[in-house]
Amino acid sequence: MTTGVEGYMYPNEITLYWSVxxxxxxxxxxLVAGAFILASLERVFRVEAVKPTYRLxxxxxxxxxxxxxxxxxxxLGHPERSLEMYFTPHRTSAMAMxxxxxxxxxxxxxxxxxxxxxxxxxxxxxQSSTGMKRWFYKVLTLGSNNISDRALAxxxxxxxxxxxxxxPSAFMLHGYVGFIFGSIKANPWWSSPMMPVVFIxxxxxxxxAAVMLLYMLVTRLRKQKIDMLCVDTIARYLFYMFIVDxxxxxxxxxxxxxxxxxxFRSLNFMVHTxxxxxxxxxxxxxxxxxxxxxLGLTQVLQLHEIVRKRIYVAAGCLTMMxxxxxxxxxxxxxxxxxxxxLGYTTYKMALVTREGLLxxxxxxxxxxxxxxxxxxxxxxxxKTAKGELPA
Amino acid sequence: xxxxxRQMLILLPAAAVAWESILAGTPESSxxxxxxEHWWSMLIDIPKCIGCGNCVRACQAENDVPDGFFRTWVxxxxxxxxxxxxxxxxxxxxxxxxxxxxxxxxDGKYFFVPKLCNHCADSPCTQVCPxxxxxxxxxxxxxxxxxxxxxxxxxxxxCPYGCRYIxxxxxxxxxxTLCYHRITKGLTTACCEACPTGARQLADxxxxxxxxxxxxxxxxxxxxxxxxATGAKVFYNGLDGSVR
Amino acid sequence: xxVFKESGHLFRLAALYAVGTLTFxxxxxxxxxxxxxxxxxxxxxAITEIAAHxxxxxxxxxCDTCHTDVQQLKQSGMHARVNCEGCHGPLAKHADDxxxxxxxxxxxxxxxxxxxxxxxxxxxxPQVAALDxxxxxxxxxxxxxxxxxxxxxxxx
Numbered sequence: 153m154t155t156g157v158e159g160y161m162y163p164n165e166i167t168l169y170w171s172v173x174x175x176x177x178x179x180x181x182x183l184v185a186g187a188f189i190l191a192s193l194e195r196v197f198r199v200e201a202v203k204p205t206y207r208l209x210x211x212x213x214x215x216x217x218x219x220x221x222x223x224x225x226x227x228l229g230h231p232e233r234s235l236e237m238y239f240t241p242h243r244t245s246a247m248a249m250x251x252x253x254x255x256x257x258x259x260x261x262x263x264x265x266x267x268x269x270x271x272x273x274x275x276x277x278x279q280s281s282t283g284m285k286r287w288f289y290k291v292l293t294l295g296s297n298n299i300s301d302r303a304l305a306x307x308x309x310x311x312x313x314x315x316x317x318x319x320p321s322a323f324m325l326h327g328y329v330g331f332i333f334g335s336i337k338a339n340p341w342w343s344s345p346m347m348p349v350v351f352i353x354x355x356x357x358x359x360x361a362a363v364m365l366l367y368m369l370v371t372r373l374r375k376q377k378i379d380m381l382c383v384d385t386i387a388r389y390l391f392y393m394f395i396v397d398x399x400x401x402x403x404x405x406x407x408x409x410x411x412x413x414x415x416f417r418s419l420n421f422m423v424h425t426x427x428x429x430x431x432x433x434x435x436x437x438x439x440x441x442x443x444x445x446x447l448g449l450t451q452v453l454q455l456h457e458i459v460r461k462r463i464y465v466a467a468g469c470l471t472m473m474x475x476x477x478x479x480x481x482x483x484x485x486x487x488x489x490x491x492x493x494l495g496y497t498t499y500k501m502a503l504v505t506r507e508g509l510l511x512x513x514x515x516x517x518x519x520x521x522x523x524x525x526x527x528x529x530x531x532x533x534x535k536t537a538k539g540e541l542p543a
Numbered sequence: 544x545x546x547x548x549r550q551m552l553i554l555l556p557a558a559a560v561a562w563e564s565i566l567a568g569t570p571e572s573s574x575x576x577x578x579x580e581h582w583w584s585m586l587i588d589i590p591k592c593i594g595c596g597n598c599v600r601a602c603q604a605e606n607d608v609p610d611g612f613f614r615t616w617v618x619x620x621x622x623x624x625x626x627x628x629x630x631x632x633x634x635x636x637x638x639x640x641x642x643x644x645x646x647x648x649x650d651g652k653y654f655f656v657p658k659l660c661n662h663c664a665d666s667p668c669t670q671v672c673p674x675x676x677x678x679x680x681x682x683x684x685x686x687x688x689x690x691x692x693x694x695x696x697x698x699x700x701x702c703p704y705g706c707r708y709i710x711x712x713x714x715x716x717x718x719x720t721l722c723y724h725r726i727t728k729g730l731t732t733a734c735c736e737a738c739p740t741g742a743r744q745l746a747d748x749x750x751x752x753x754x755x756x757x758x759x760x761x762x763x764x765x766x767x768x769x770x771x772a773t774g775a776k777v778f779y780n781g782l783d784g785s786v787r
Numbered sequence: 788x789x790v791f792k793e794s795g796h797l798f799r800l801a802a803l804y805a806v807g808t809l810t811f812x813x814x815x816x817x818x819x820x821x822x823x824x825x826x827x828x829x830x831x832x833a834i835t836e837i838a839a840h841x842x843x844x845x846x847x848x849x850c851d852t853c854h855t856d857v858q859q860l861k862q863s864g865m866h867a868r869v870n871c872e873g874c875h876g877p878l879a880k881h882a883d884d885x886x887x888x889x890x891x892x893x894x895x896x897x898x899x900x901x902x903x904x905x906x907x908x909x910x911x912x913p914q915v916a917a918l919d920x921x922x923x924x925x926x927x928x929x930x931x932x933x934x935x936x937x938x939x940x941x942x943x
Contacts, residue, residue: 160618160631161705167709169700229709238811239815240675240823242674245671296795296799302793303794336671337703338702486700491703494630591909597873604877605877619907649906654907678827681827691820724840736870737872739901740912
């Protein structure tokens, strides 16, 4: 049992239990929270410019939210027992409470908000479509075809309230993910009250970047013109969020370096060796500093539309990668060092196992397929043929 | 062992009765085990540990511990006088087969530290379990309900001492039970039974006659990682400051 | 009230959720083990189940009931506090059924496990560099394991 161990690990620490799937889980949840907060910009804060992405952001949030529990489920030793989390939740466990926050967010916030927003379209489509589709929409109407102006006004009002509740819920959803790690006092790499805050801001960064990229991609696929005012606005928010996120992460880092507590020597060594590439190179340099610089350029210079678009795509992709690296460094990094601070183990990603690389790639792509299906069923944009806006 | 056939025939019925009563859980030493009347802990006397690995082997035999994982293990520390914060620690295969010899002229000091679950009173592992599959019983033993455990490994992450692992076949959390199936029948743990020097002593803090009370009064005793405030109940006599 | 009439779909949604919640509570009532919560937030029966695990080490009290002679011999020597199964291994099966014979021990391996010289061991503990000490002779040539001091037993 000396595979990949340097120095001394407690013997039970050599095997690492939270694999790449647990890296995906906060990553995907973060995209949900971020996408939702972007959507609520339009709804609650009346940022009209981002309106073209409102529905797309909601559907993105839903498709990622549906996938979010899958990596957790797959990594469990006994997935068939996972409902115990709902039947006998342990009140002192952050993980058990997350189950309820997740359910609340899925059932009480996201589904309801989408349903209310689409209800007019659903009723119309239930009457105009045929076959299986007709039945699908009919079920979604819940047997009520009331789309009078008064009813839709009520929906609008209730939807607004739900969005208002949704913002703290989105914060809670991802803040809780951060708390799952931040509350582990045994692990100095995780244990930090900053963890939920850093997770929320990095979630907003990754979610906003994801919706921006998806909007540009989808618009191109539909052979439509990209609304530059919209994309510019999203990019500006991305830039601001990123600066806040980066400042918080640096604050955490500087604090750790200056305090240099008993774990510092061990963690410092880890960051300079096993985590050097994923932390310093991928997360901080390529995944954070470069996109911030690129986005900063678009803020200070008057660049041509095509240049801006390319910069946004490049910055968005790097951001997505950088935030993934951040999740990786938190989850995997937190298990590479011994709690004796005397040694290090190695994480070897399997390829085709239940917790392997292929599975994680499949889980990353799956939300995109769900999104594709959702977009087919609930088109997020006005029907150009008829030239009328959805209510 | 030099027992004659005749002696054997006389002794057998008596032995059988004694042994059956042990198996039935009602030996004379603990009639009708009552959970609320015990608060189990362990005493480790470091100056007595010779690093033979008997406890590790006994634990694996008693509890069917899978290879490469440990409910108890023994570490050997090597501390040089100018390097207290950086001890050199080894535990080859958990110390199961003992340790390589050290020659007299080696610098610094050496000592052995047996480790096991600390059966913490405020245990971080039971705190984080999402479903109540691991818990501290009314008698102060931290146990895992392996028919209820999800295998999420959150408890493994939460244990500051590295005492938990996921059983590679059962796919559930596994750890020291303080030989719960033995101590509830009046026996001591397998590791204490097998320890040749008395370096490990099972102790019941609620039993006023337990020798632990006299020992704690007269010795300088420490627990592991007190800064973690886990309420650890494995007490170490003669613990060096370099041990973590 | 037209507000209620116009928001009928919302009541339908609320009813759907209420049915869902009730279904959940019903399934929960059926599936949660009966002994859950008996002593705390866990399955109370788990305690008795764990307590029923099989025993492998019989414990020295069980040995002493038959092997009184060995016990008396040990009592007077240096190994008085070394329990039988410390060297002989787990023997609950033998205690259960004395016809199950324990495996013969190899003293060449057994003795050095504890007594091989190492500066890491406590100073007062008897330890020898086996090769120099016995010149290759097996330990029991001079030391009787149950009472190891040479004066006490001599060669056996």
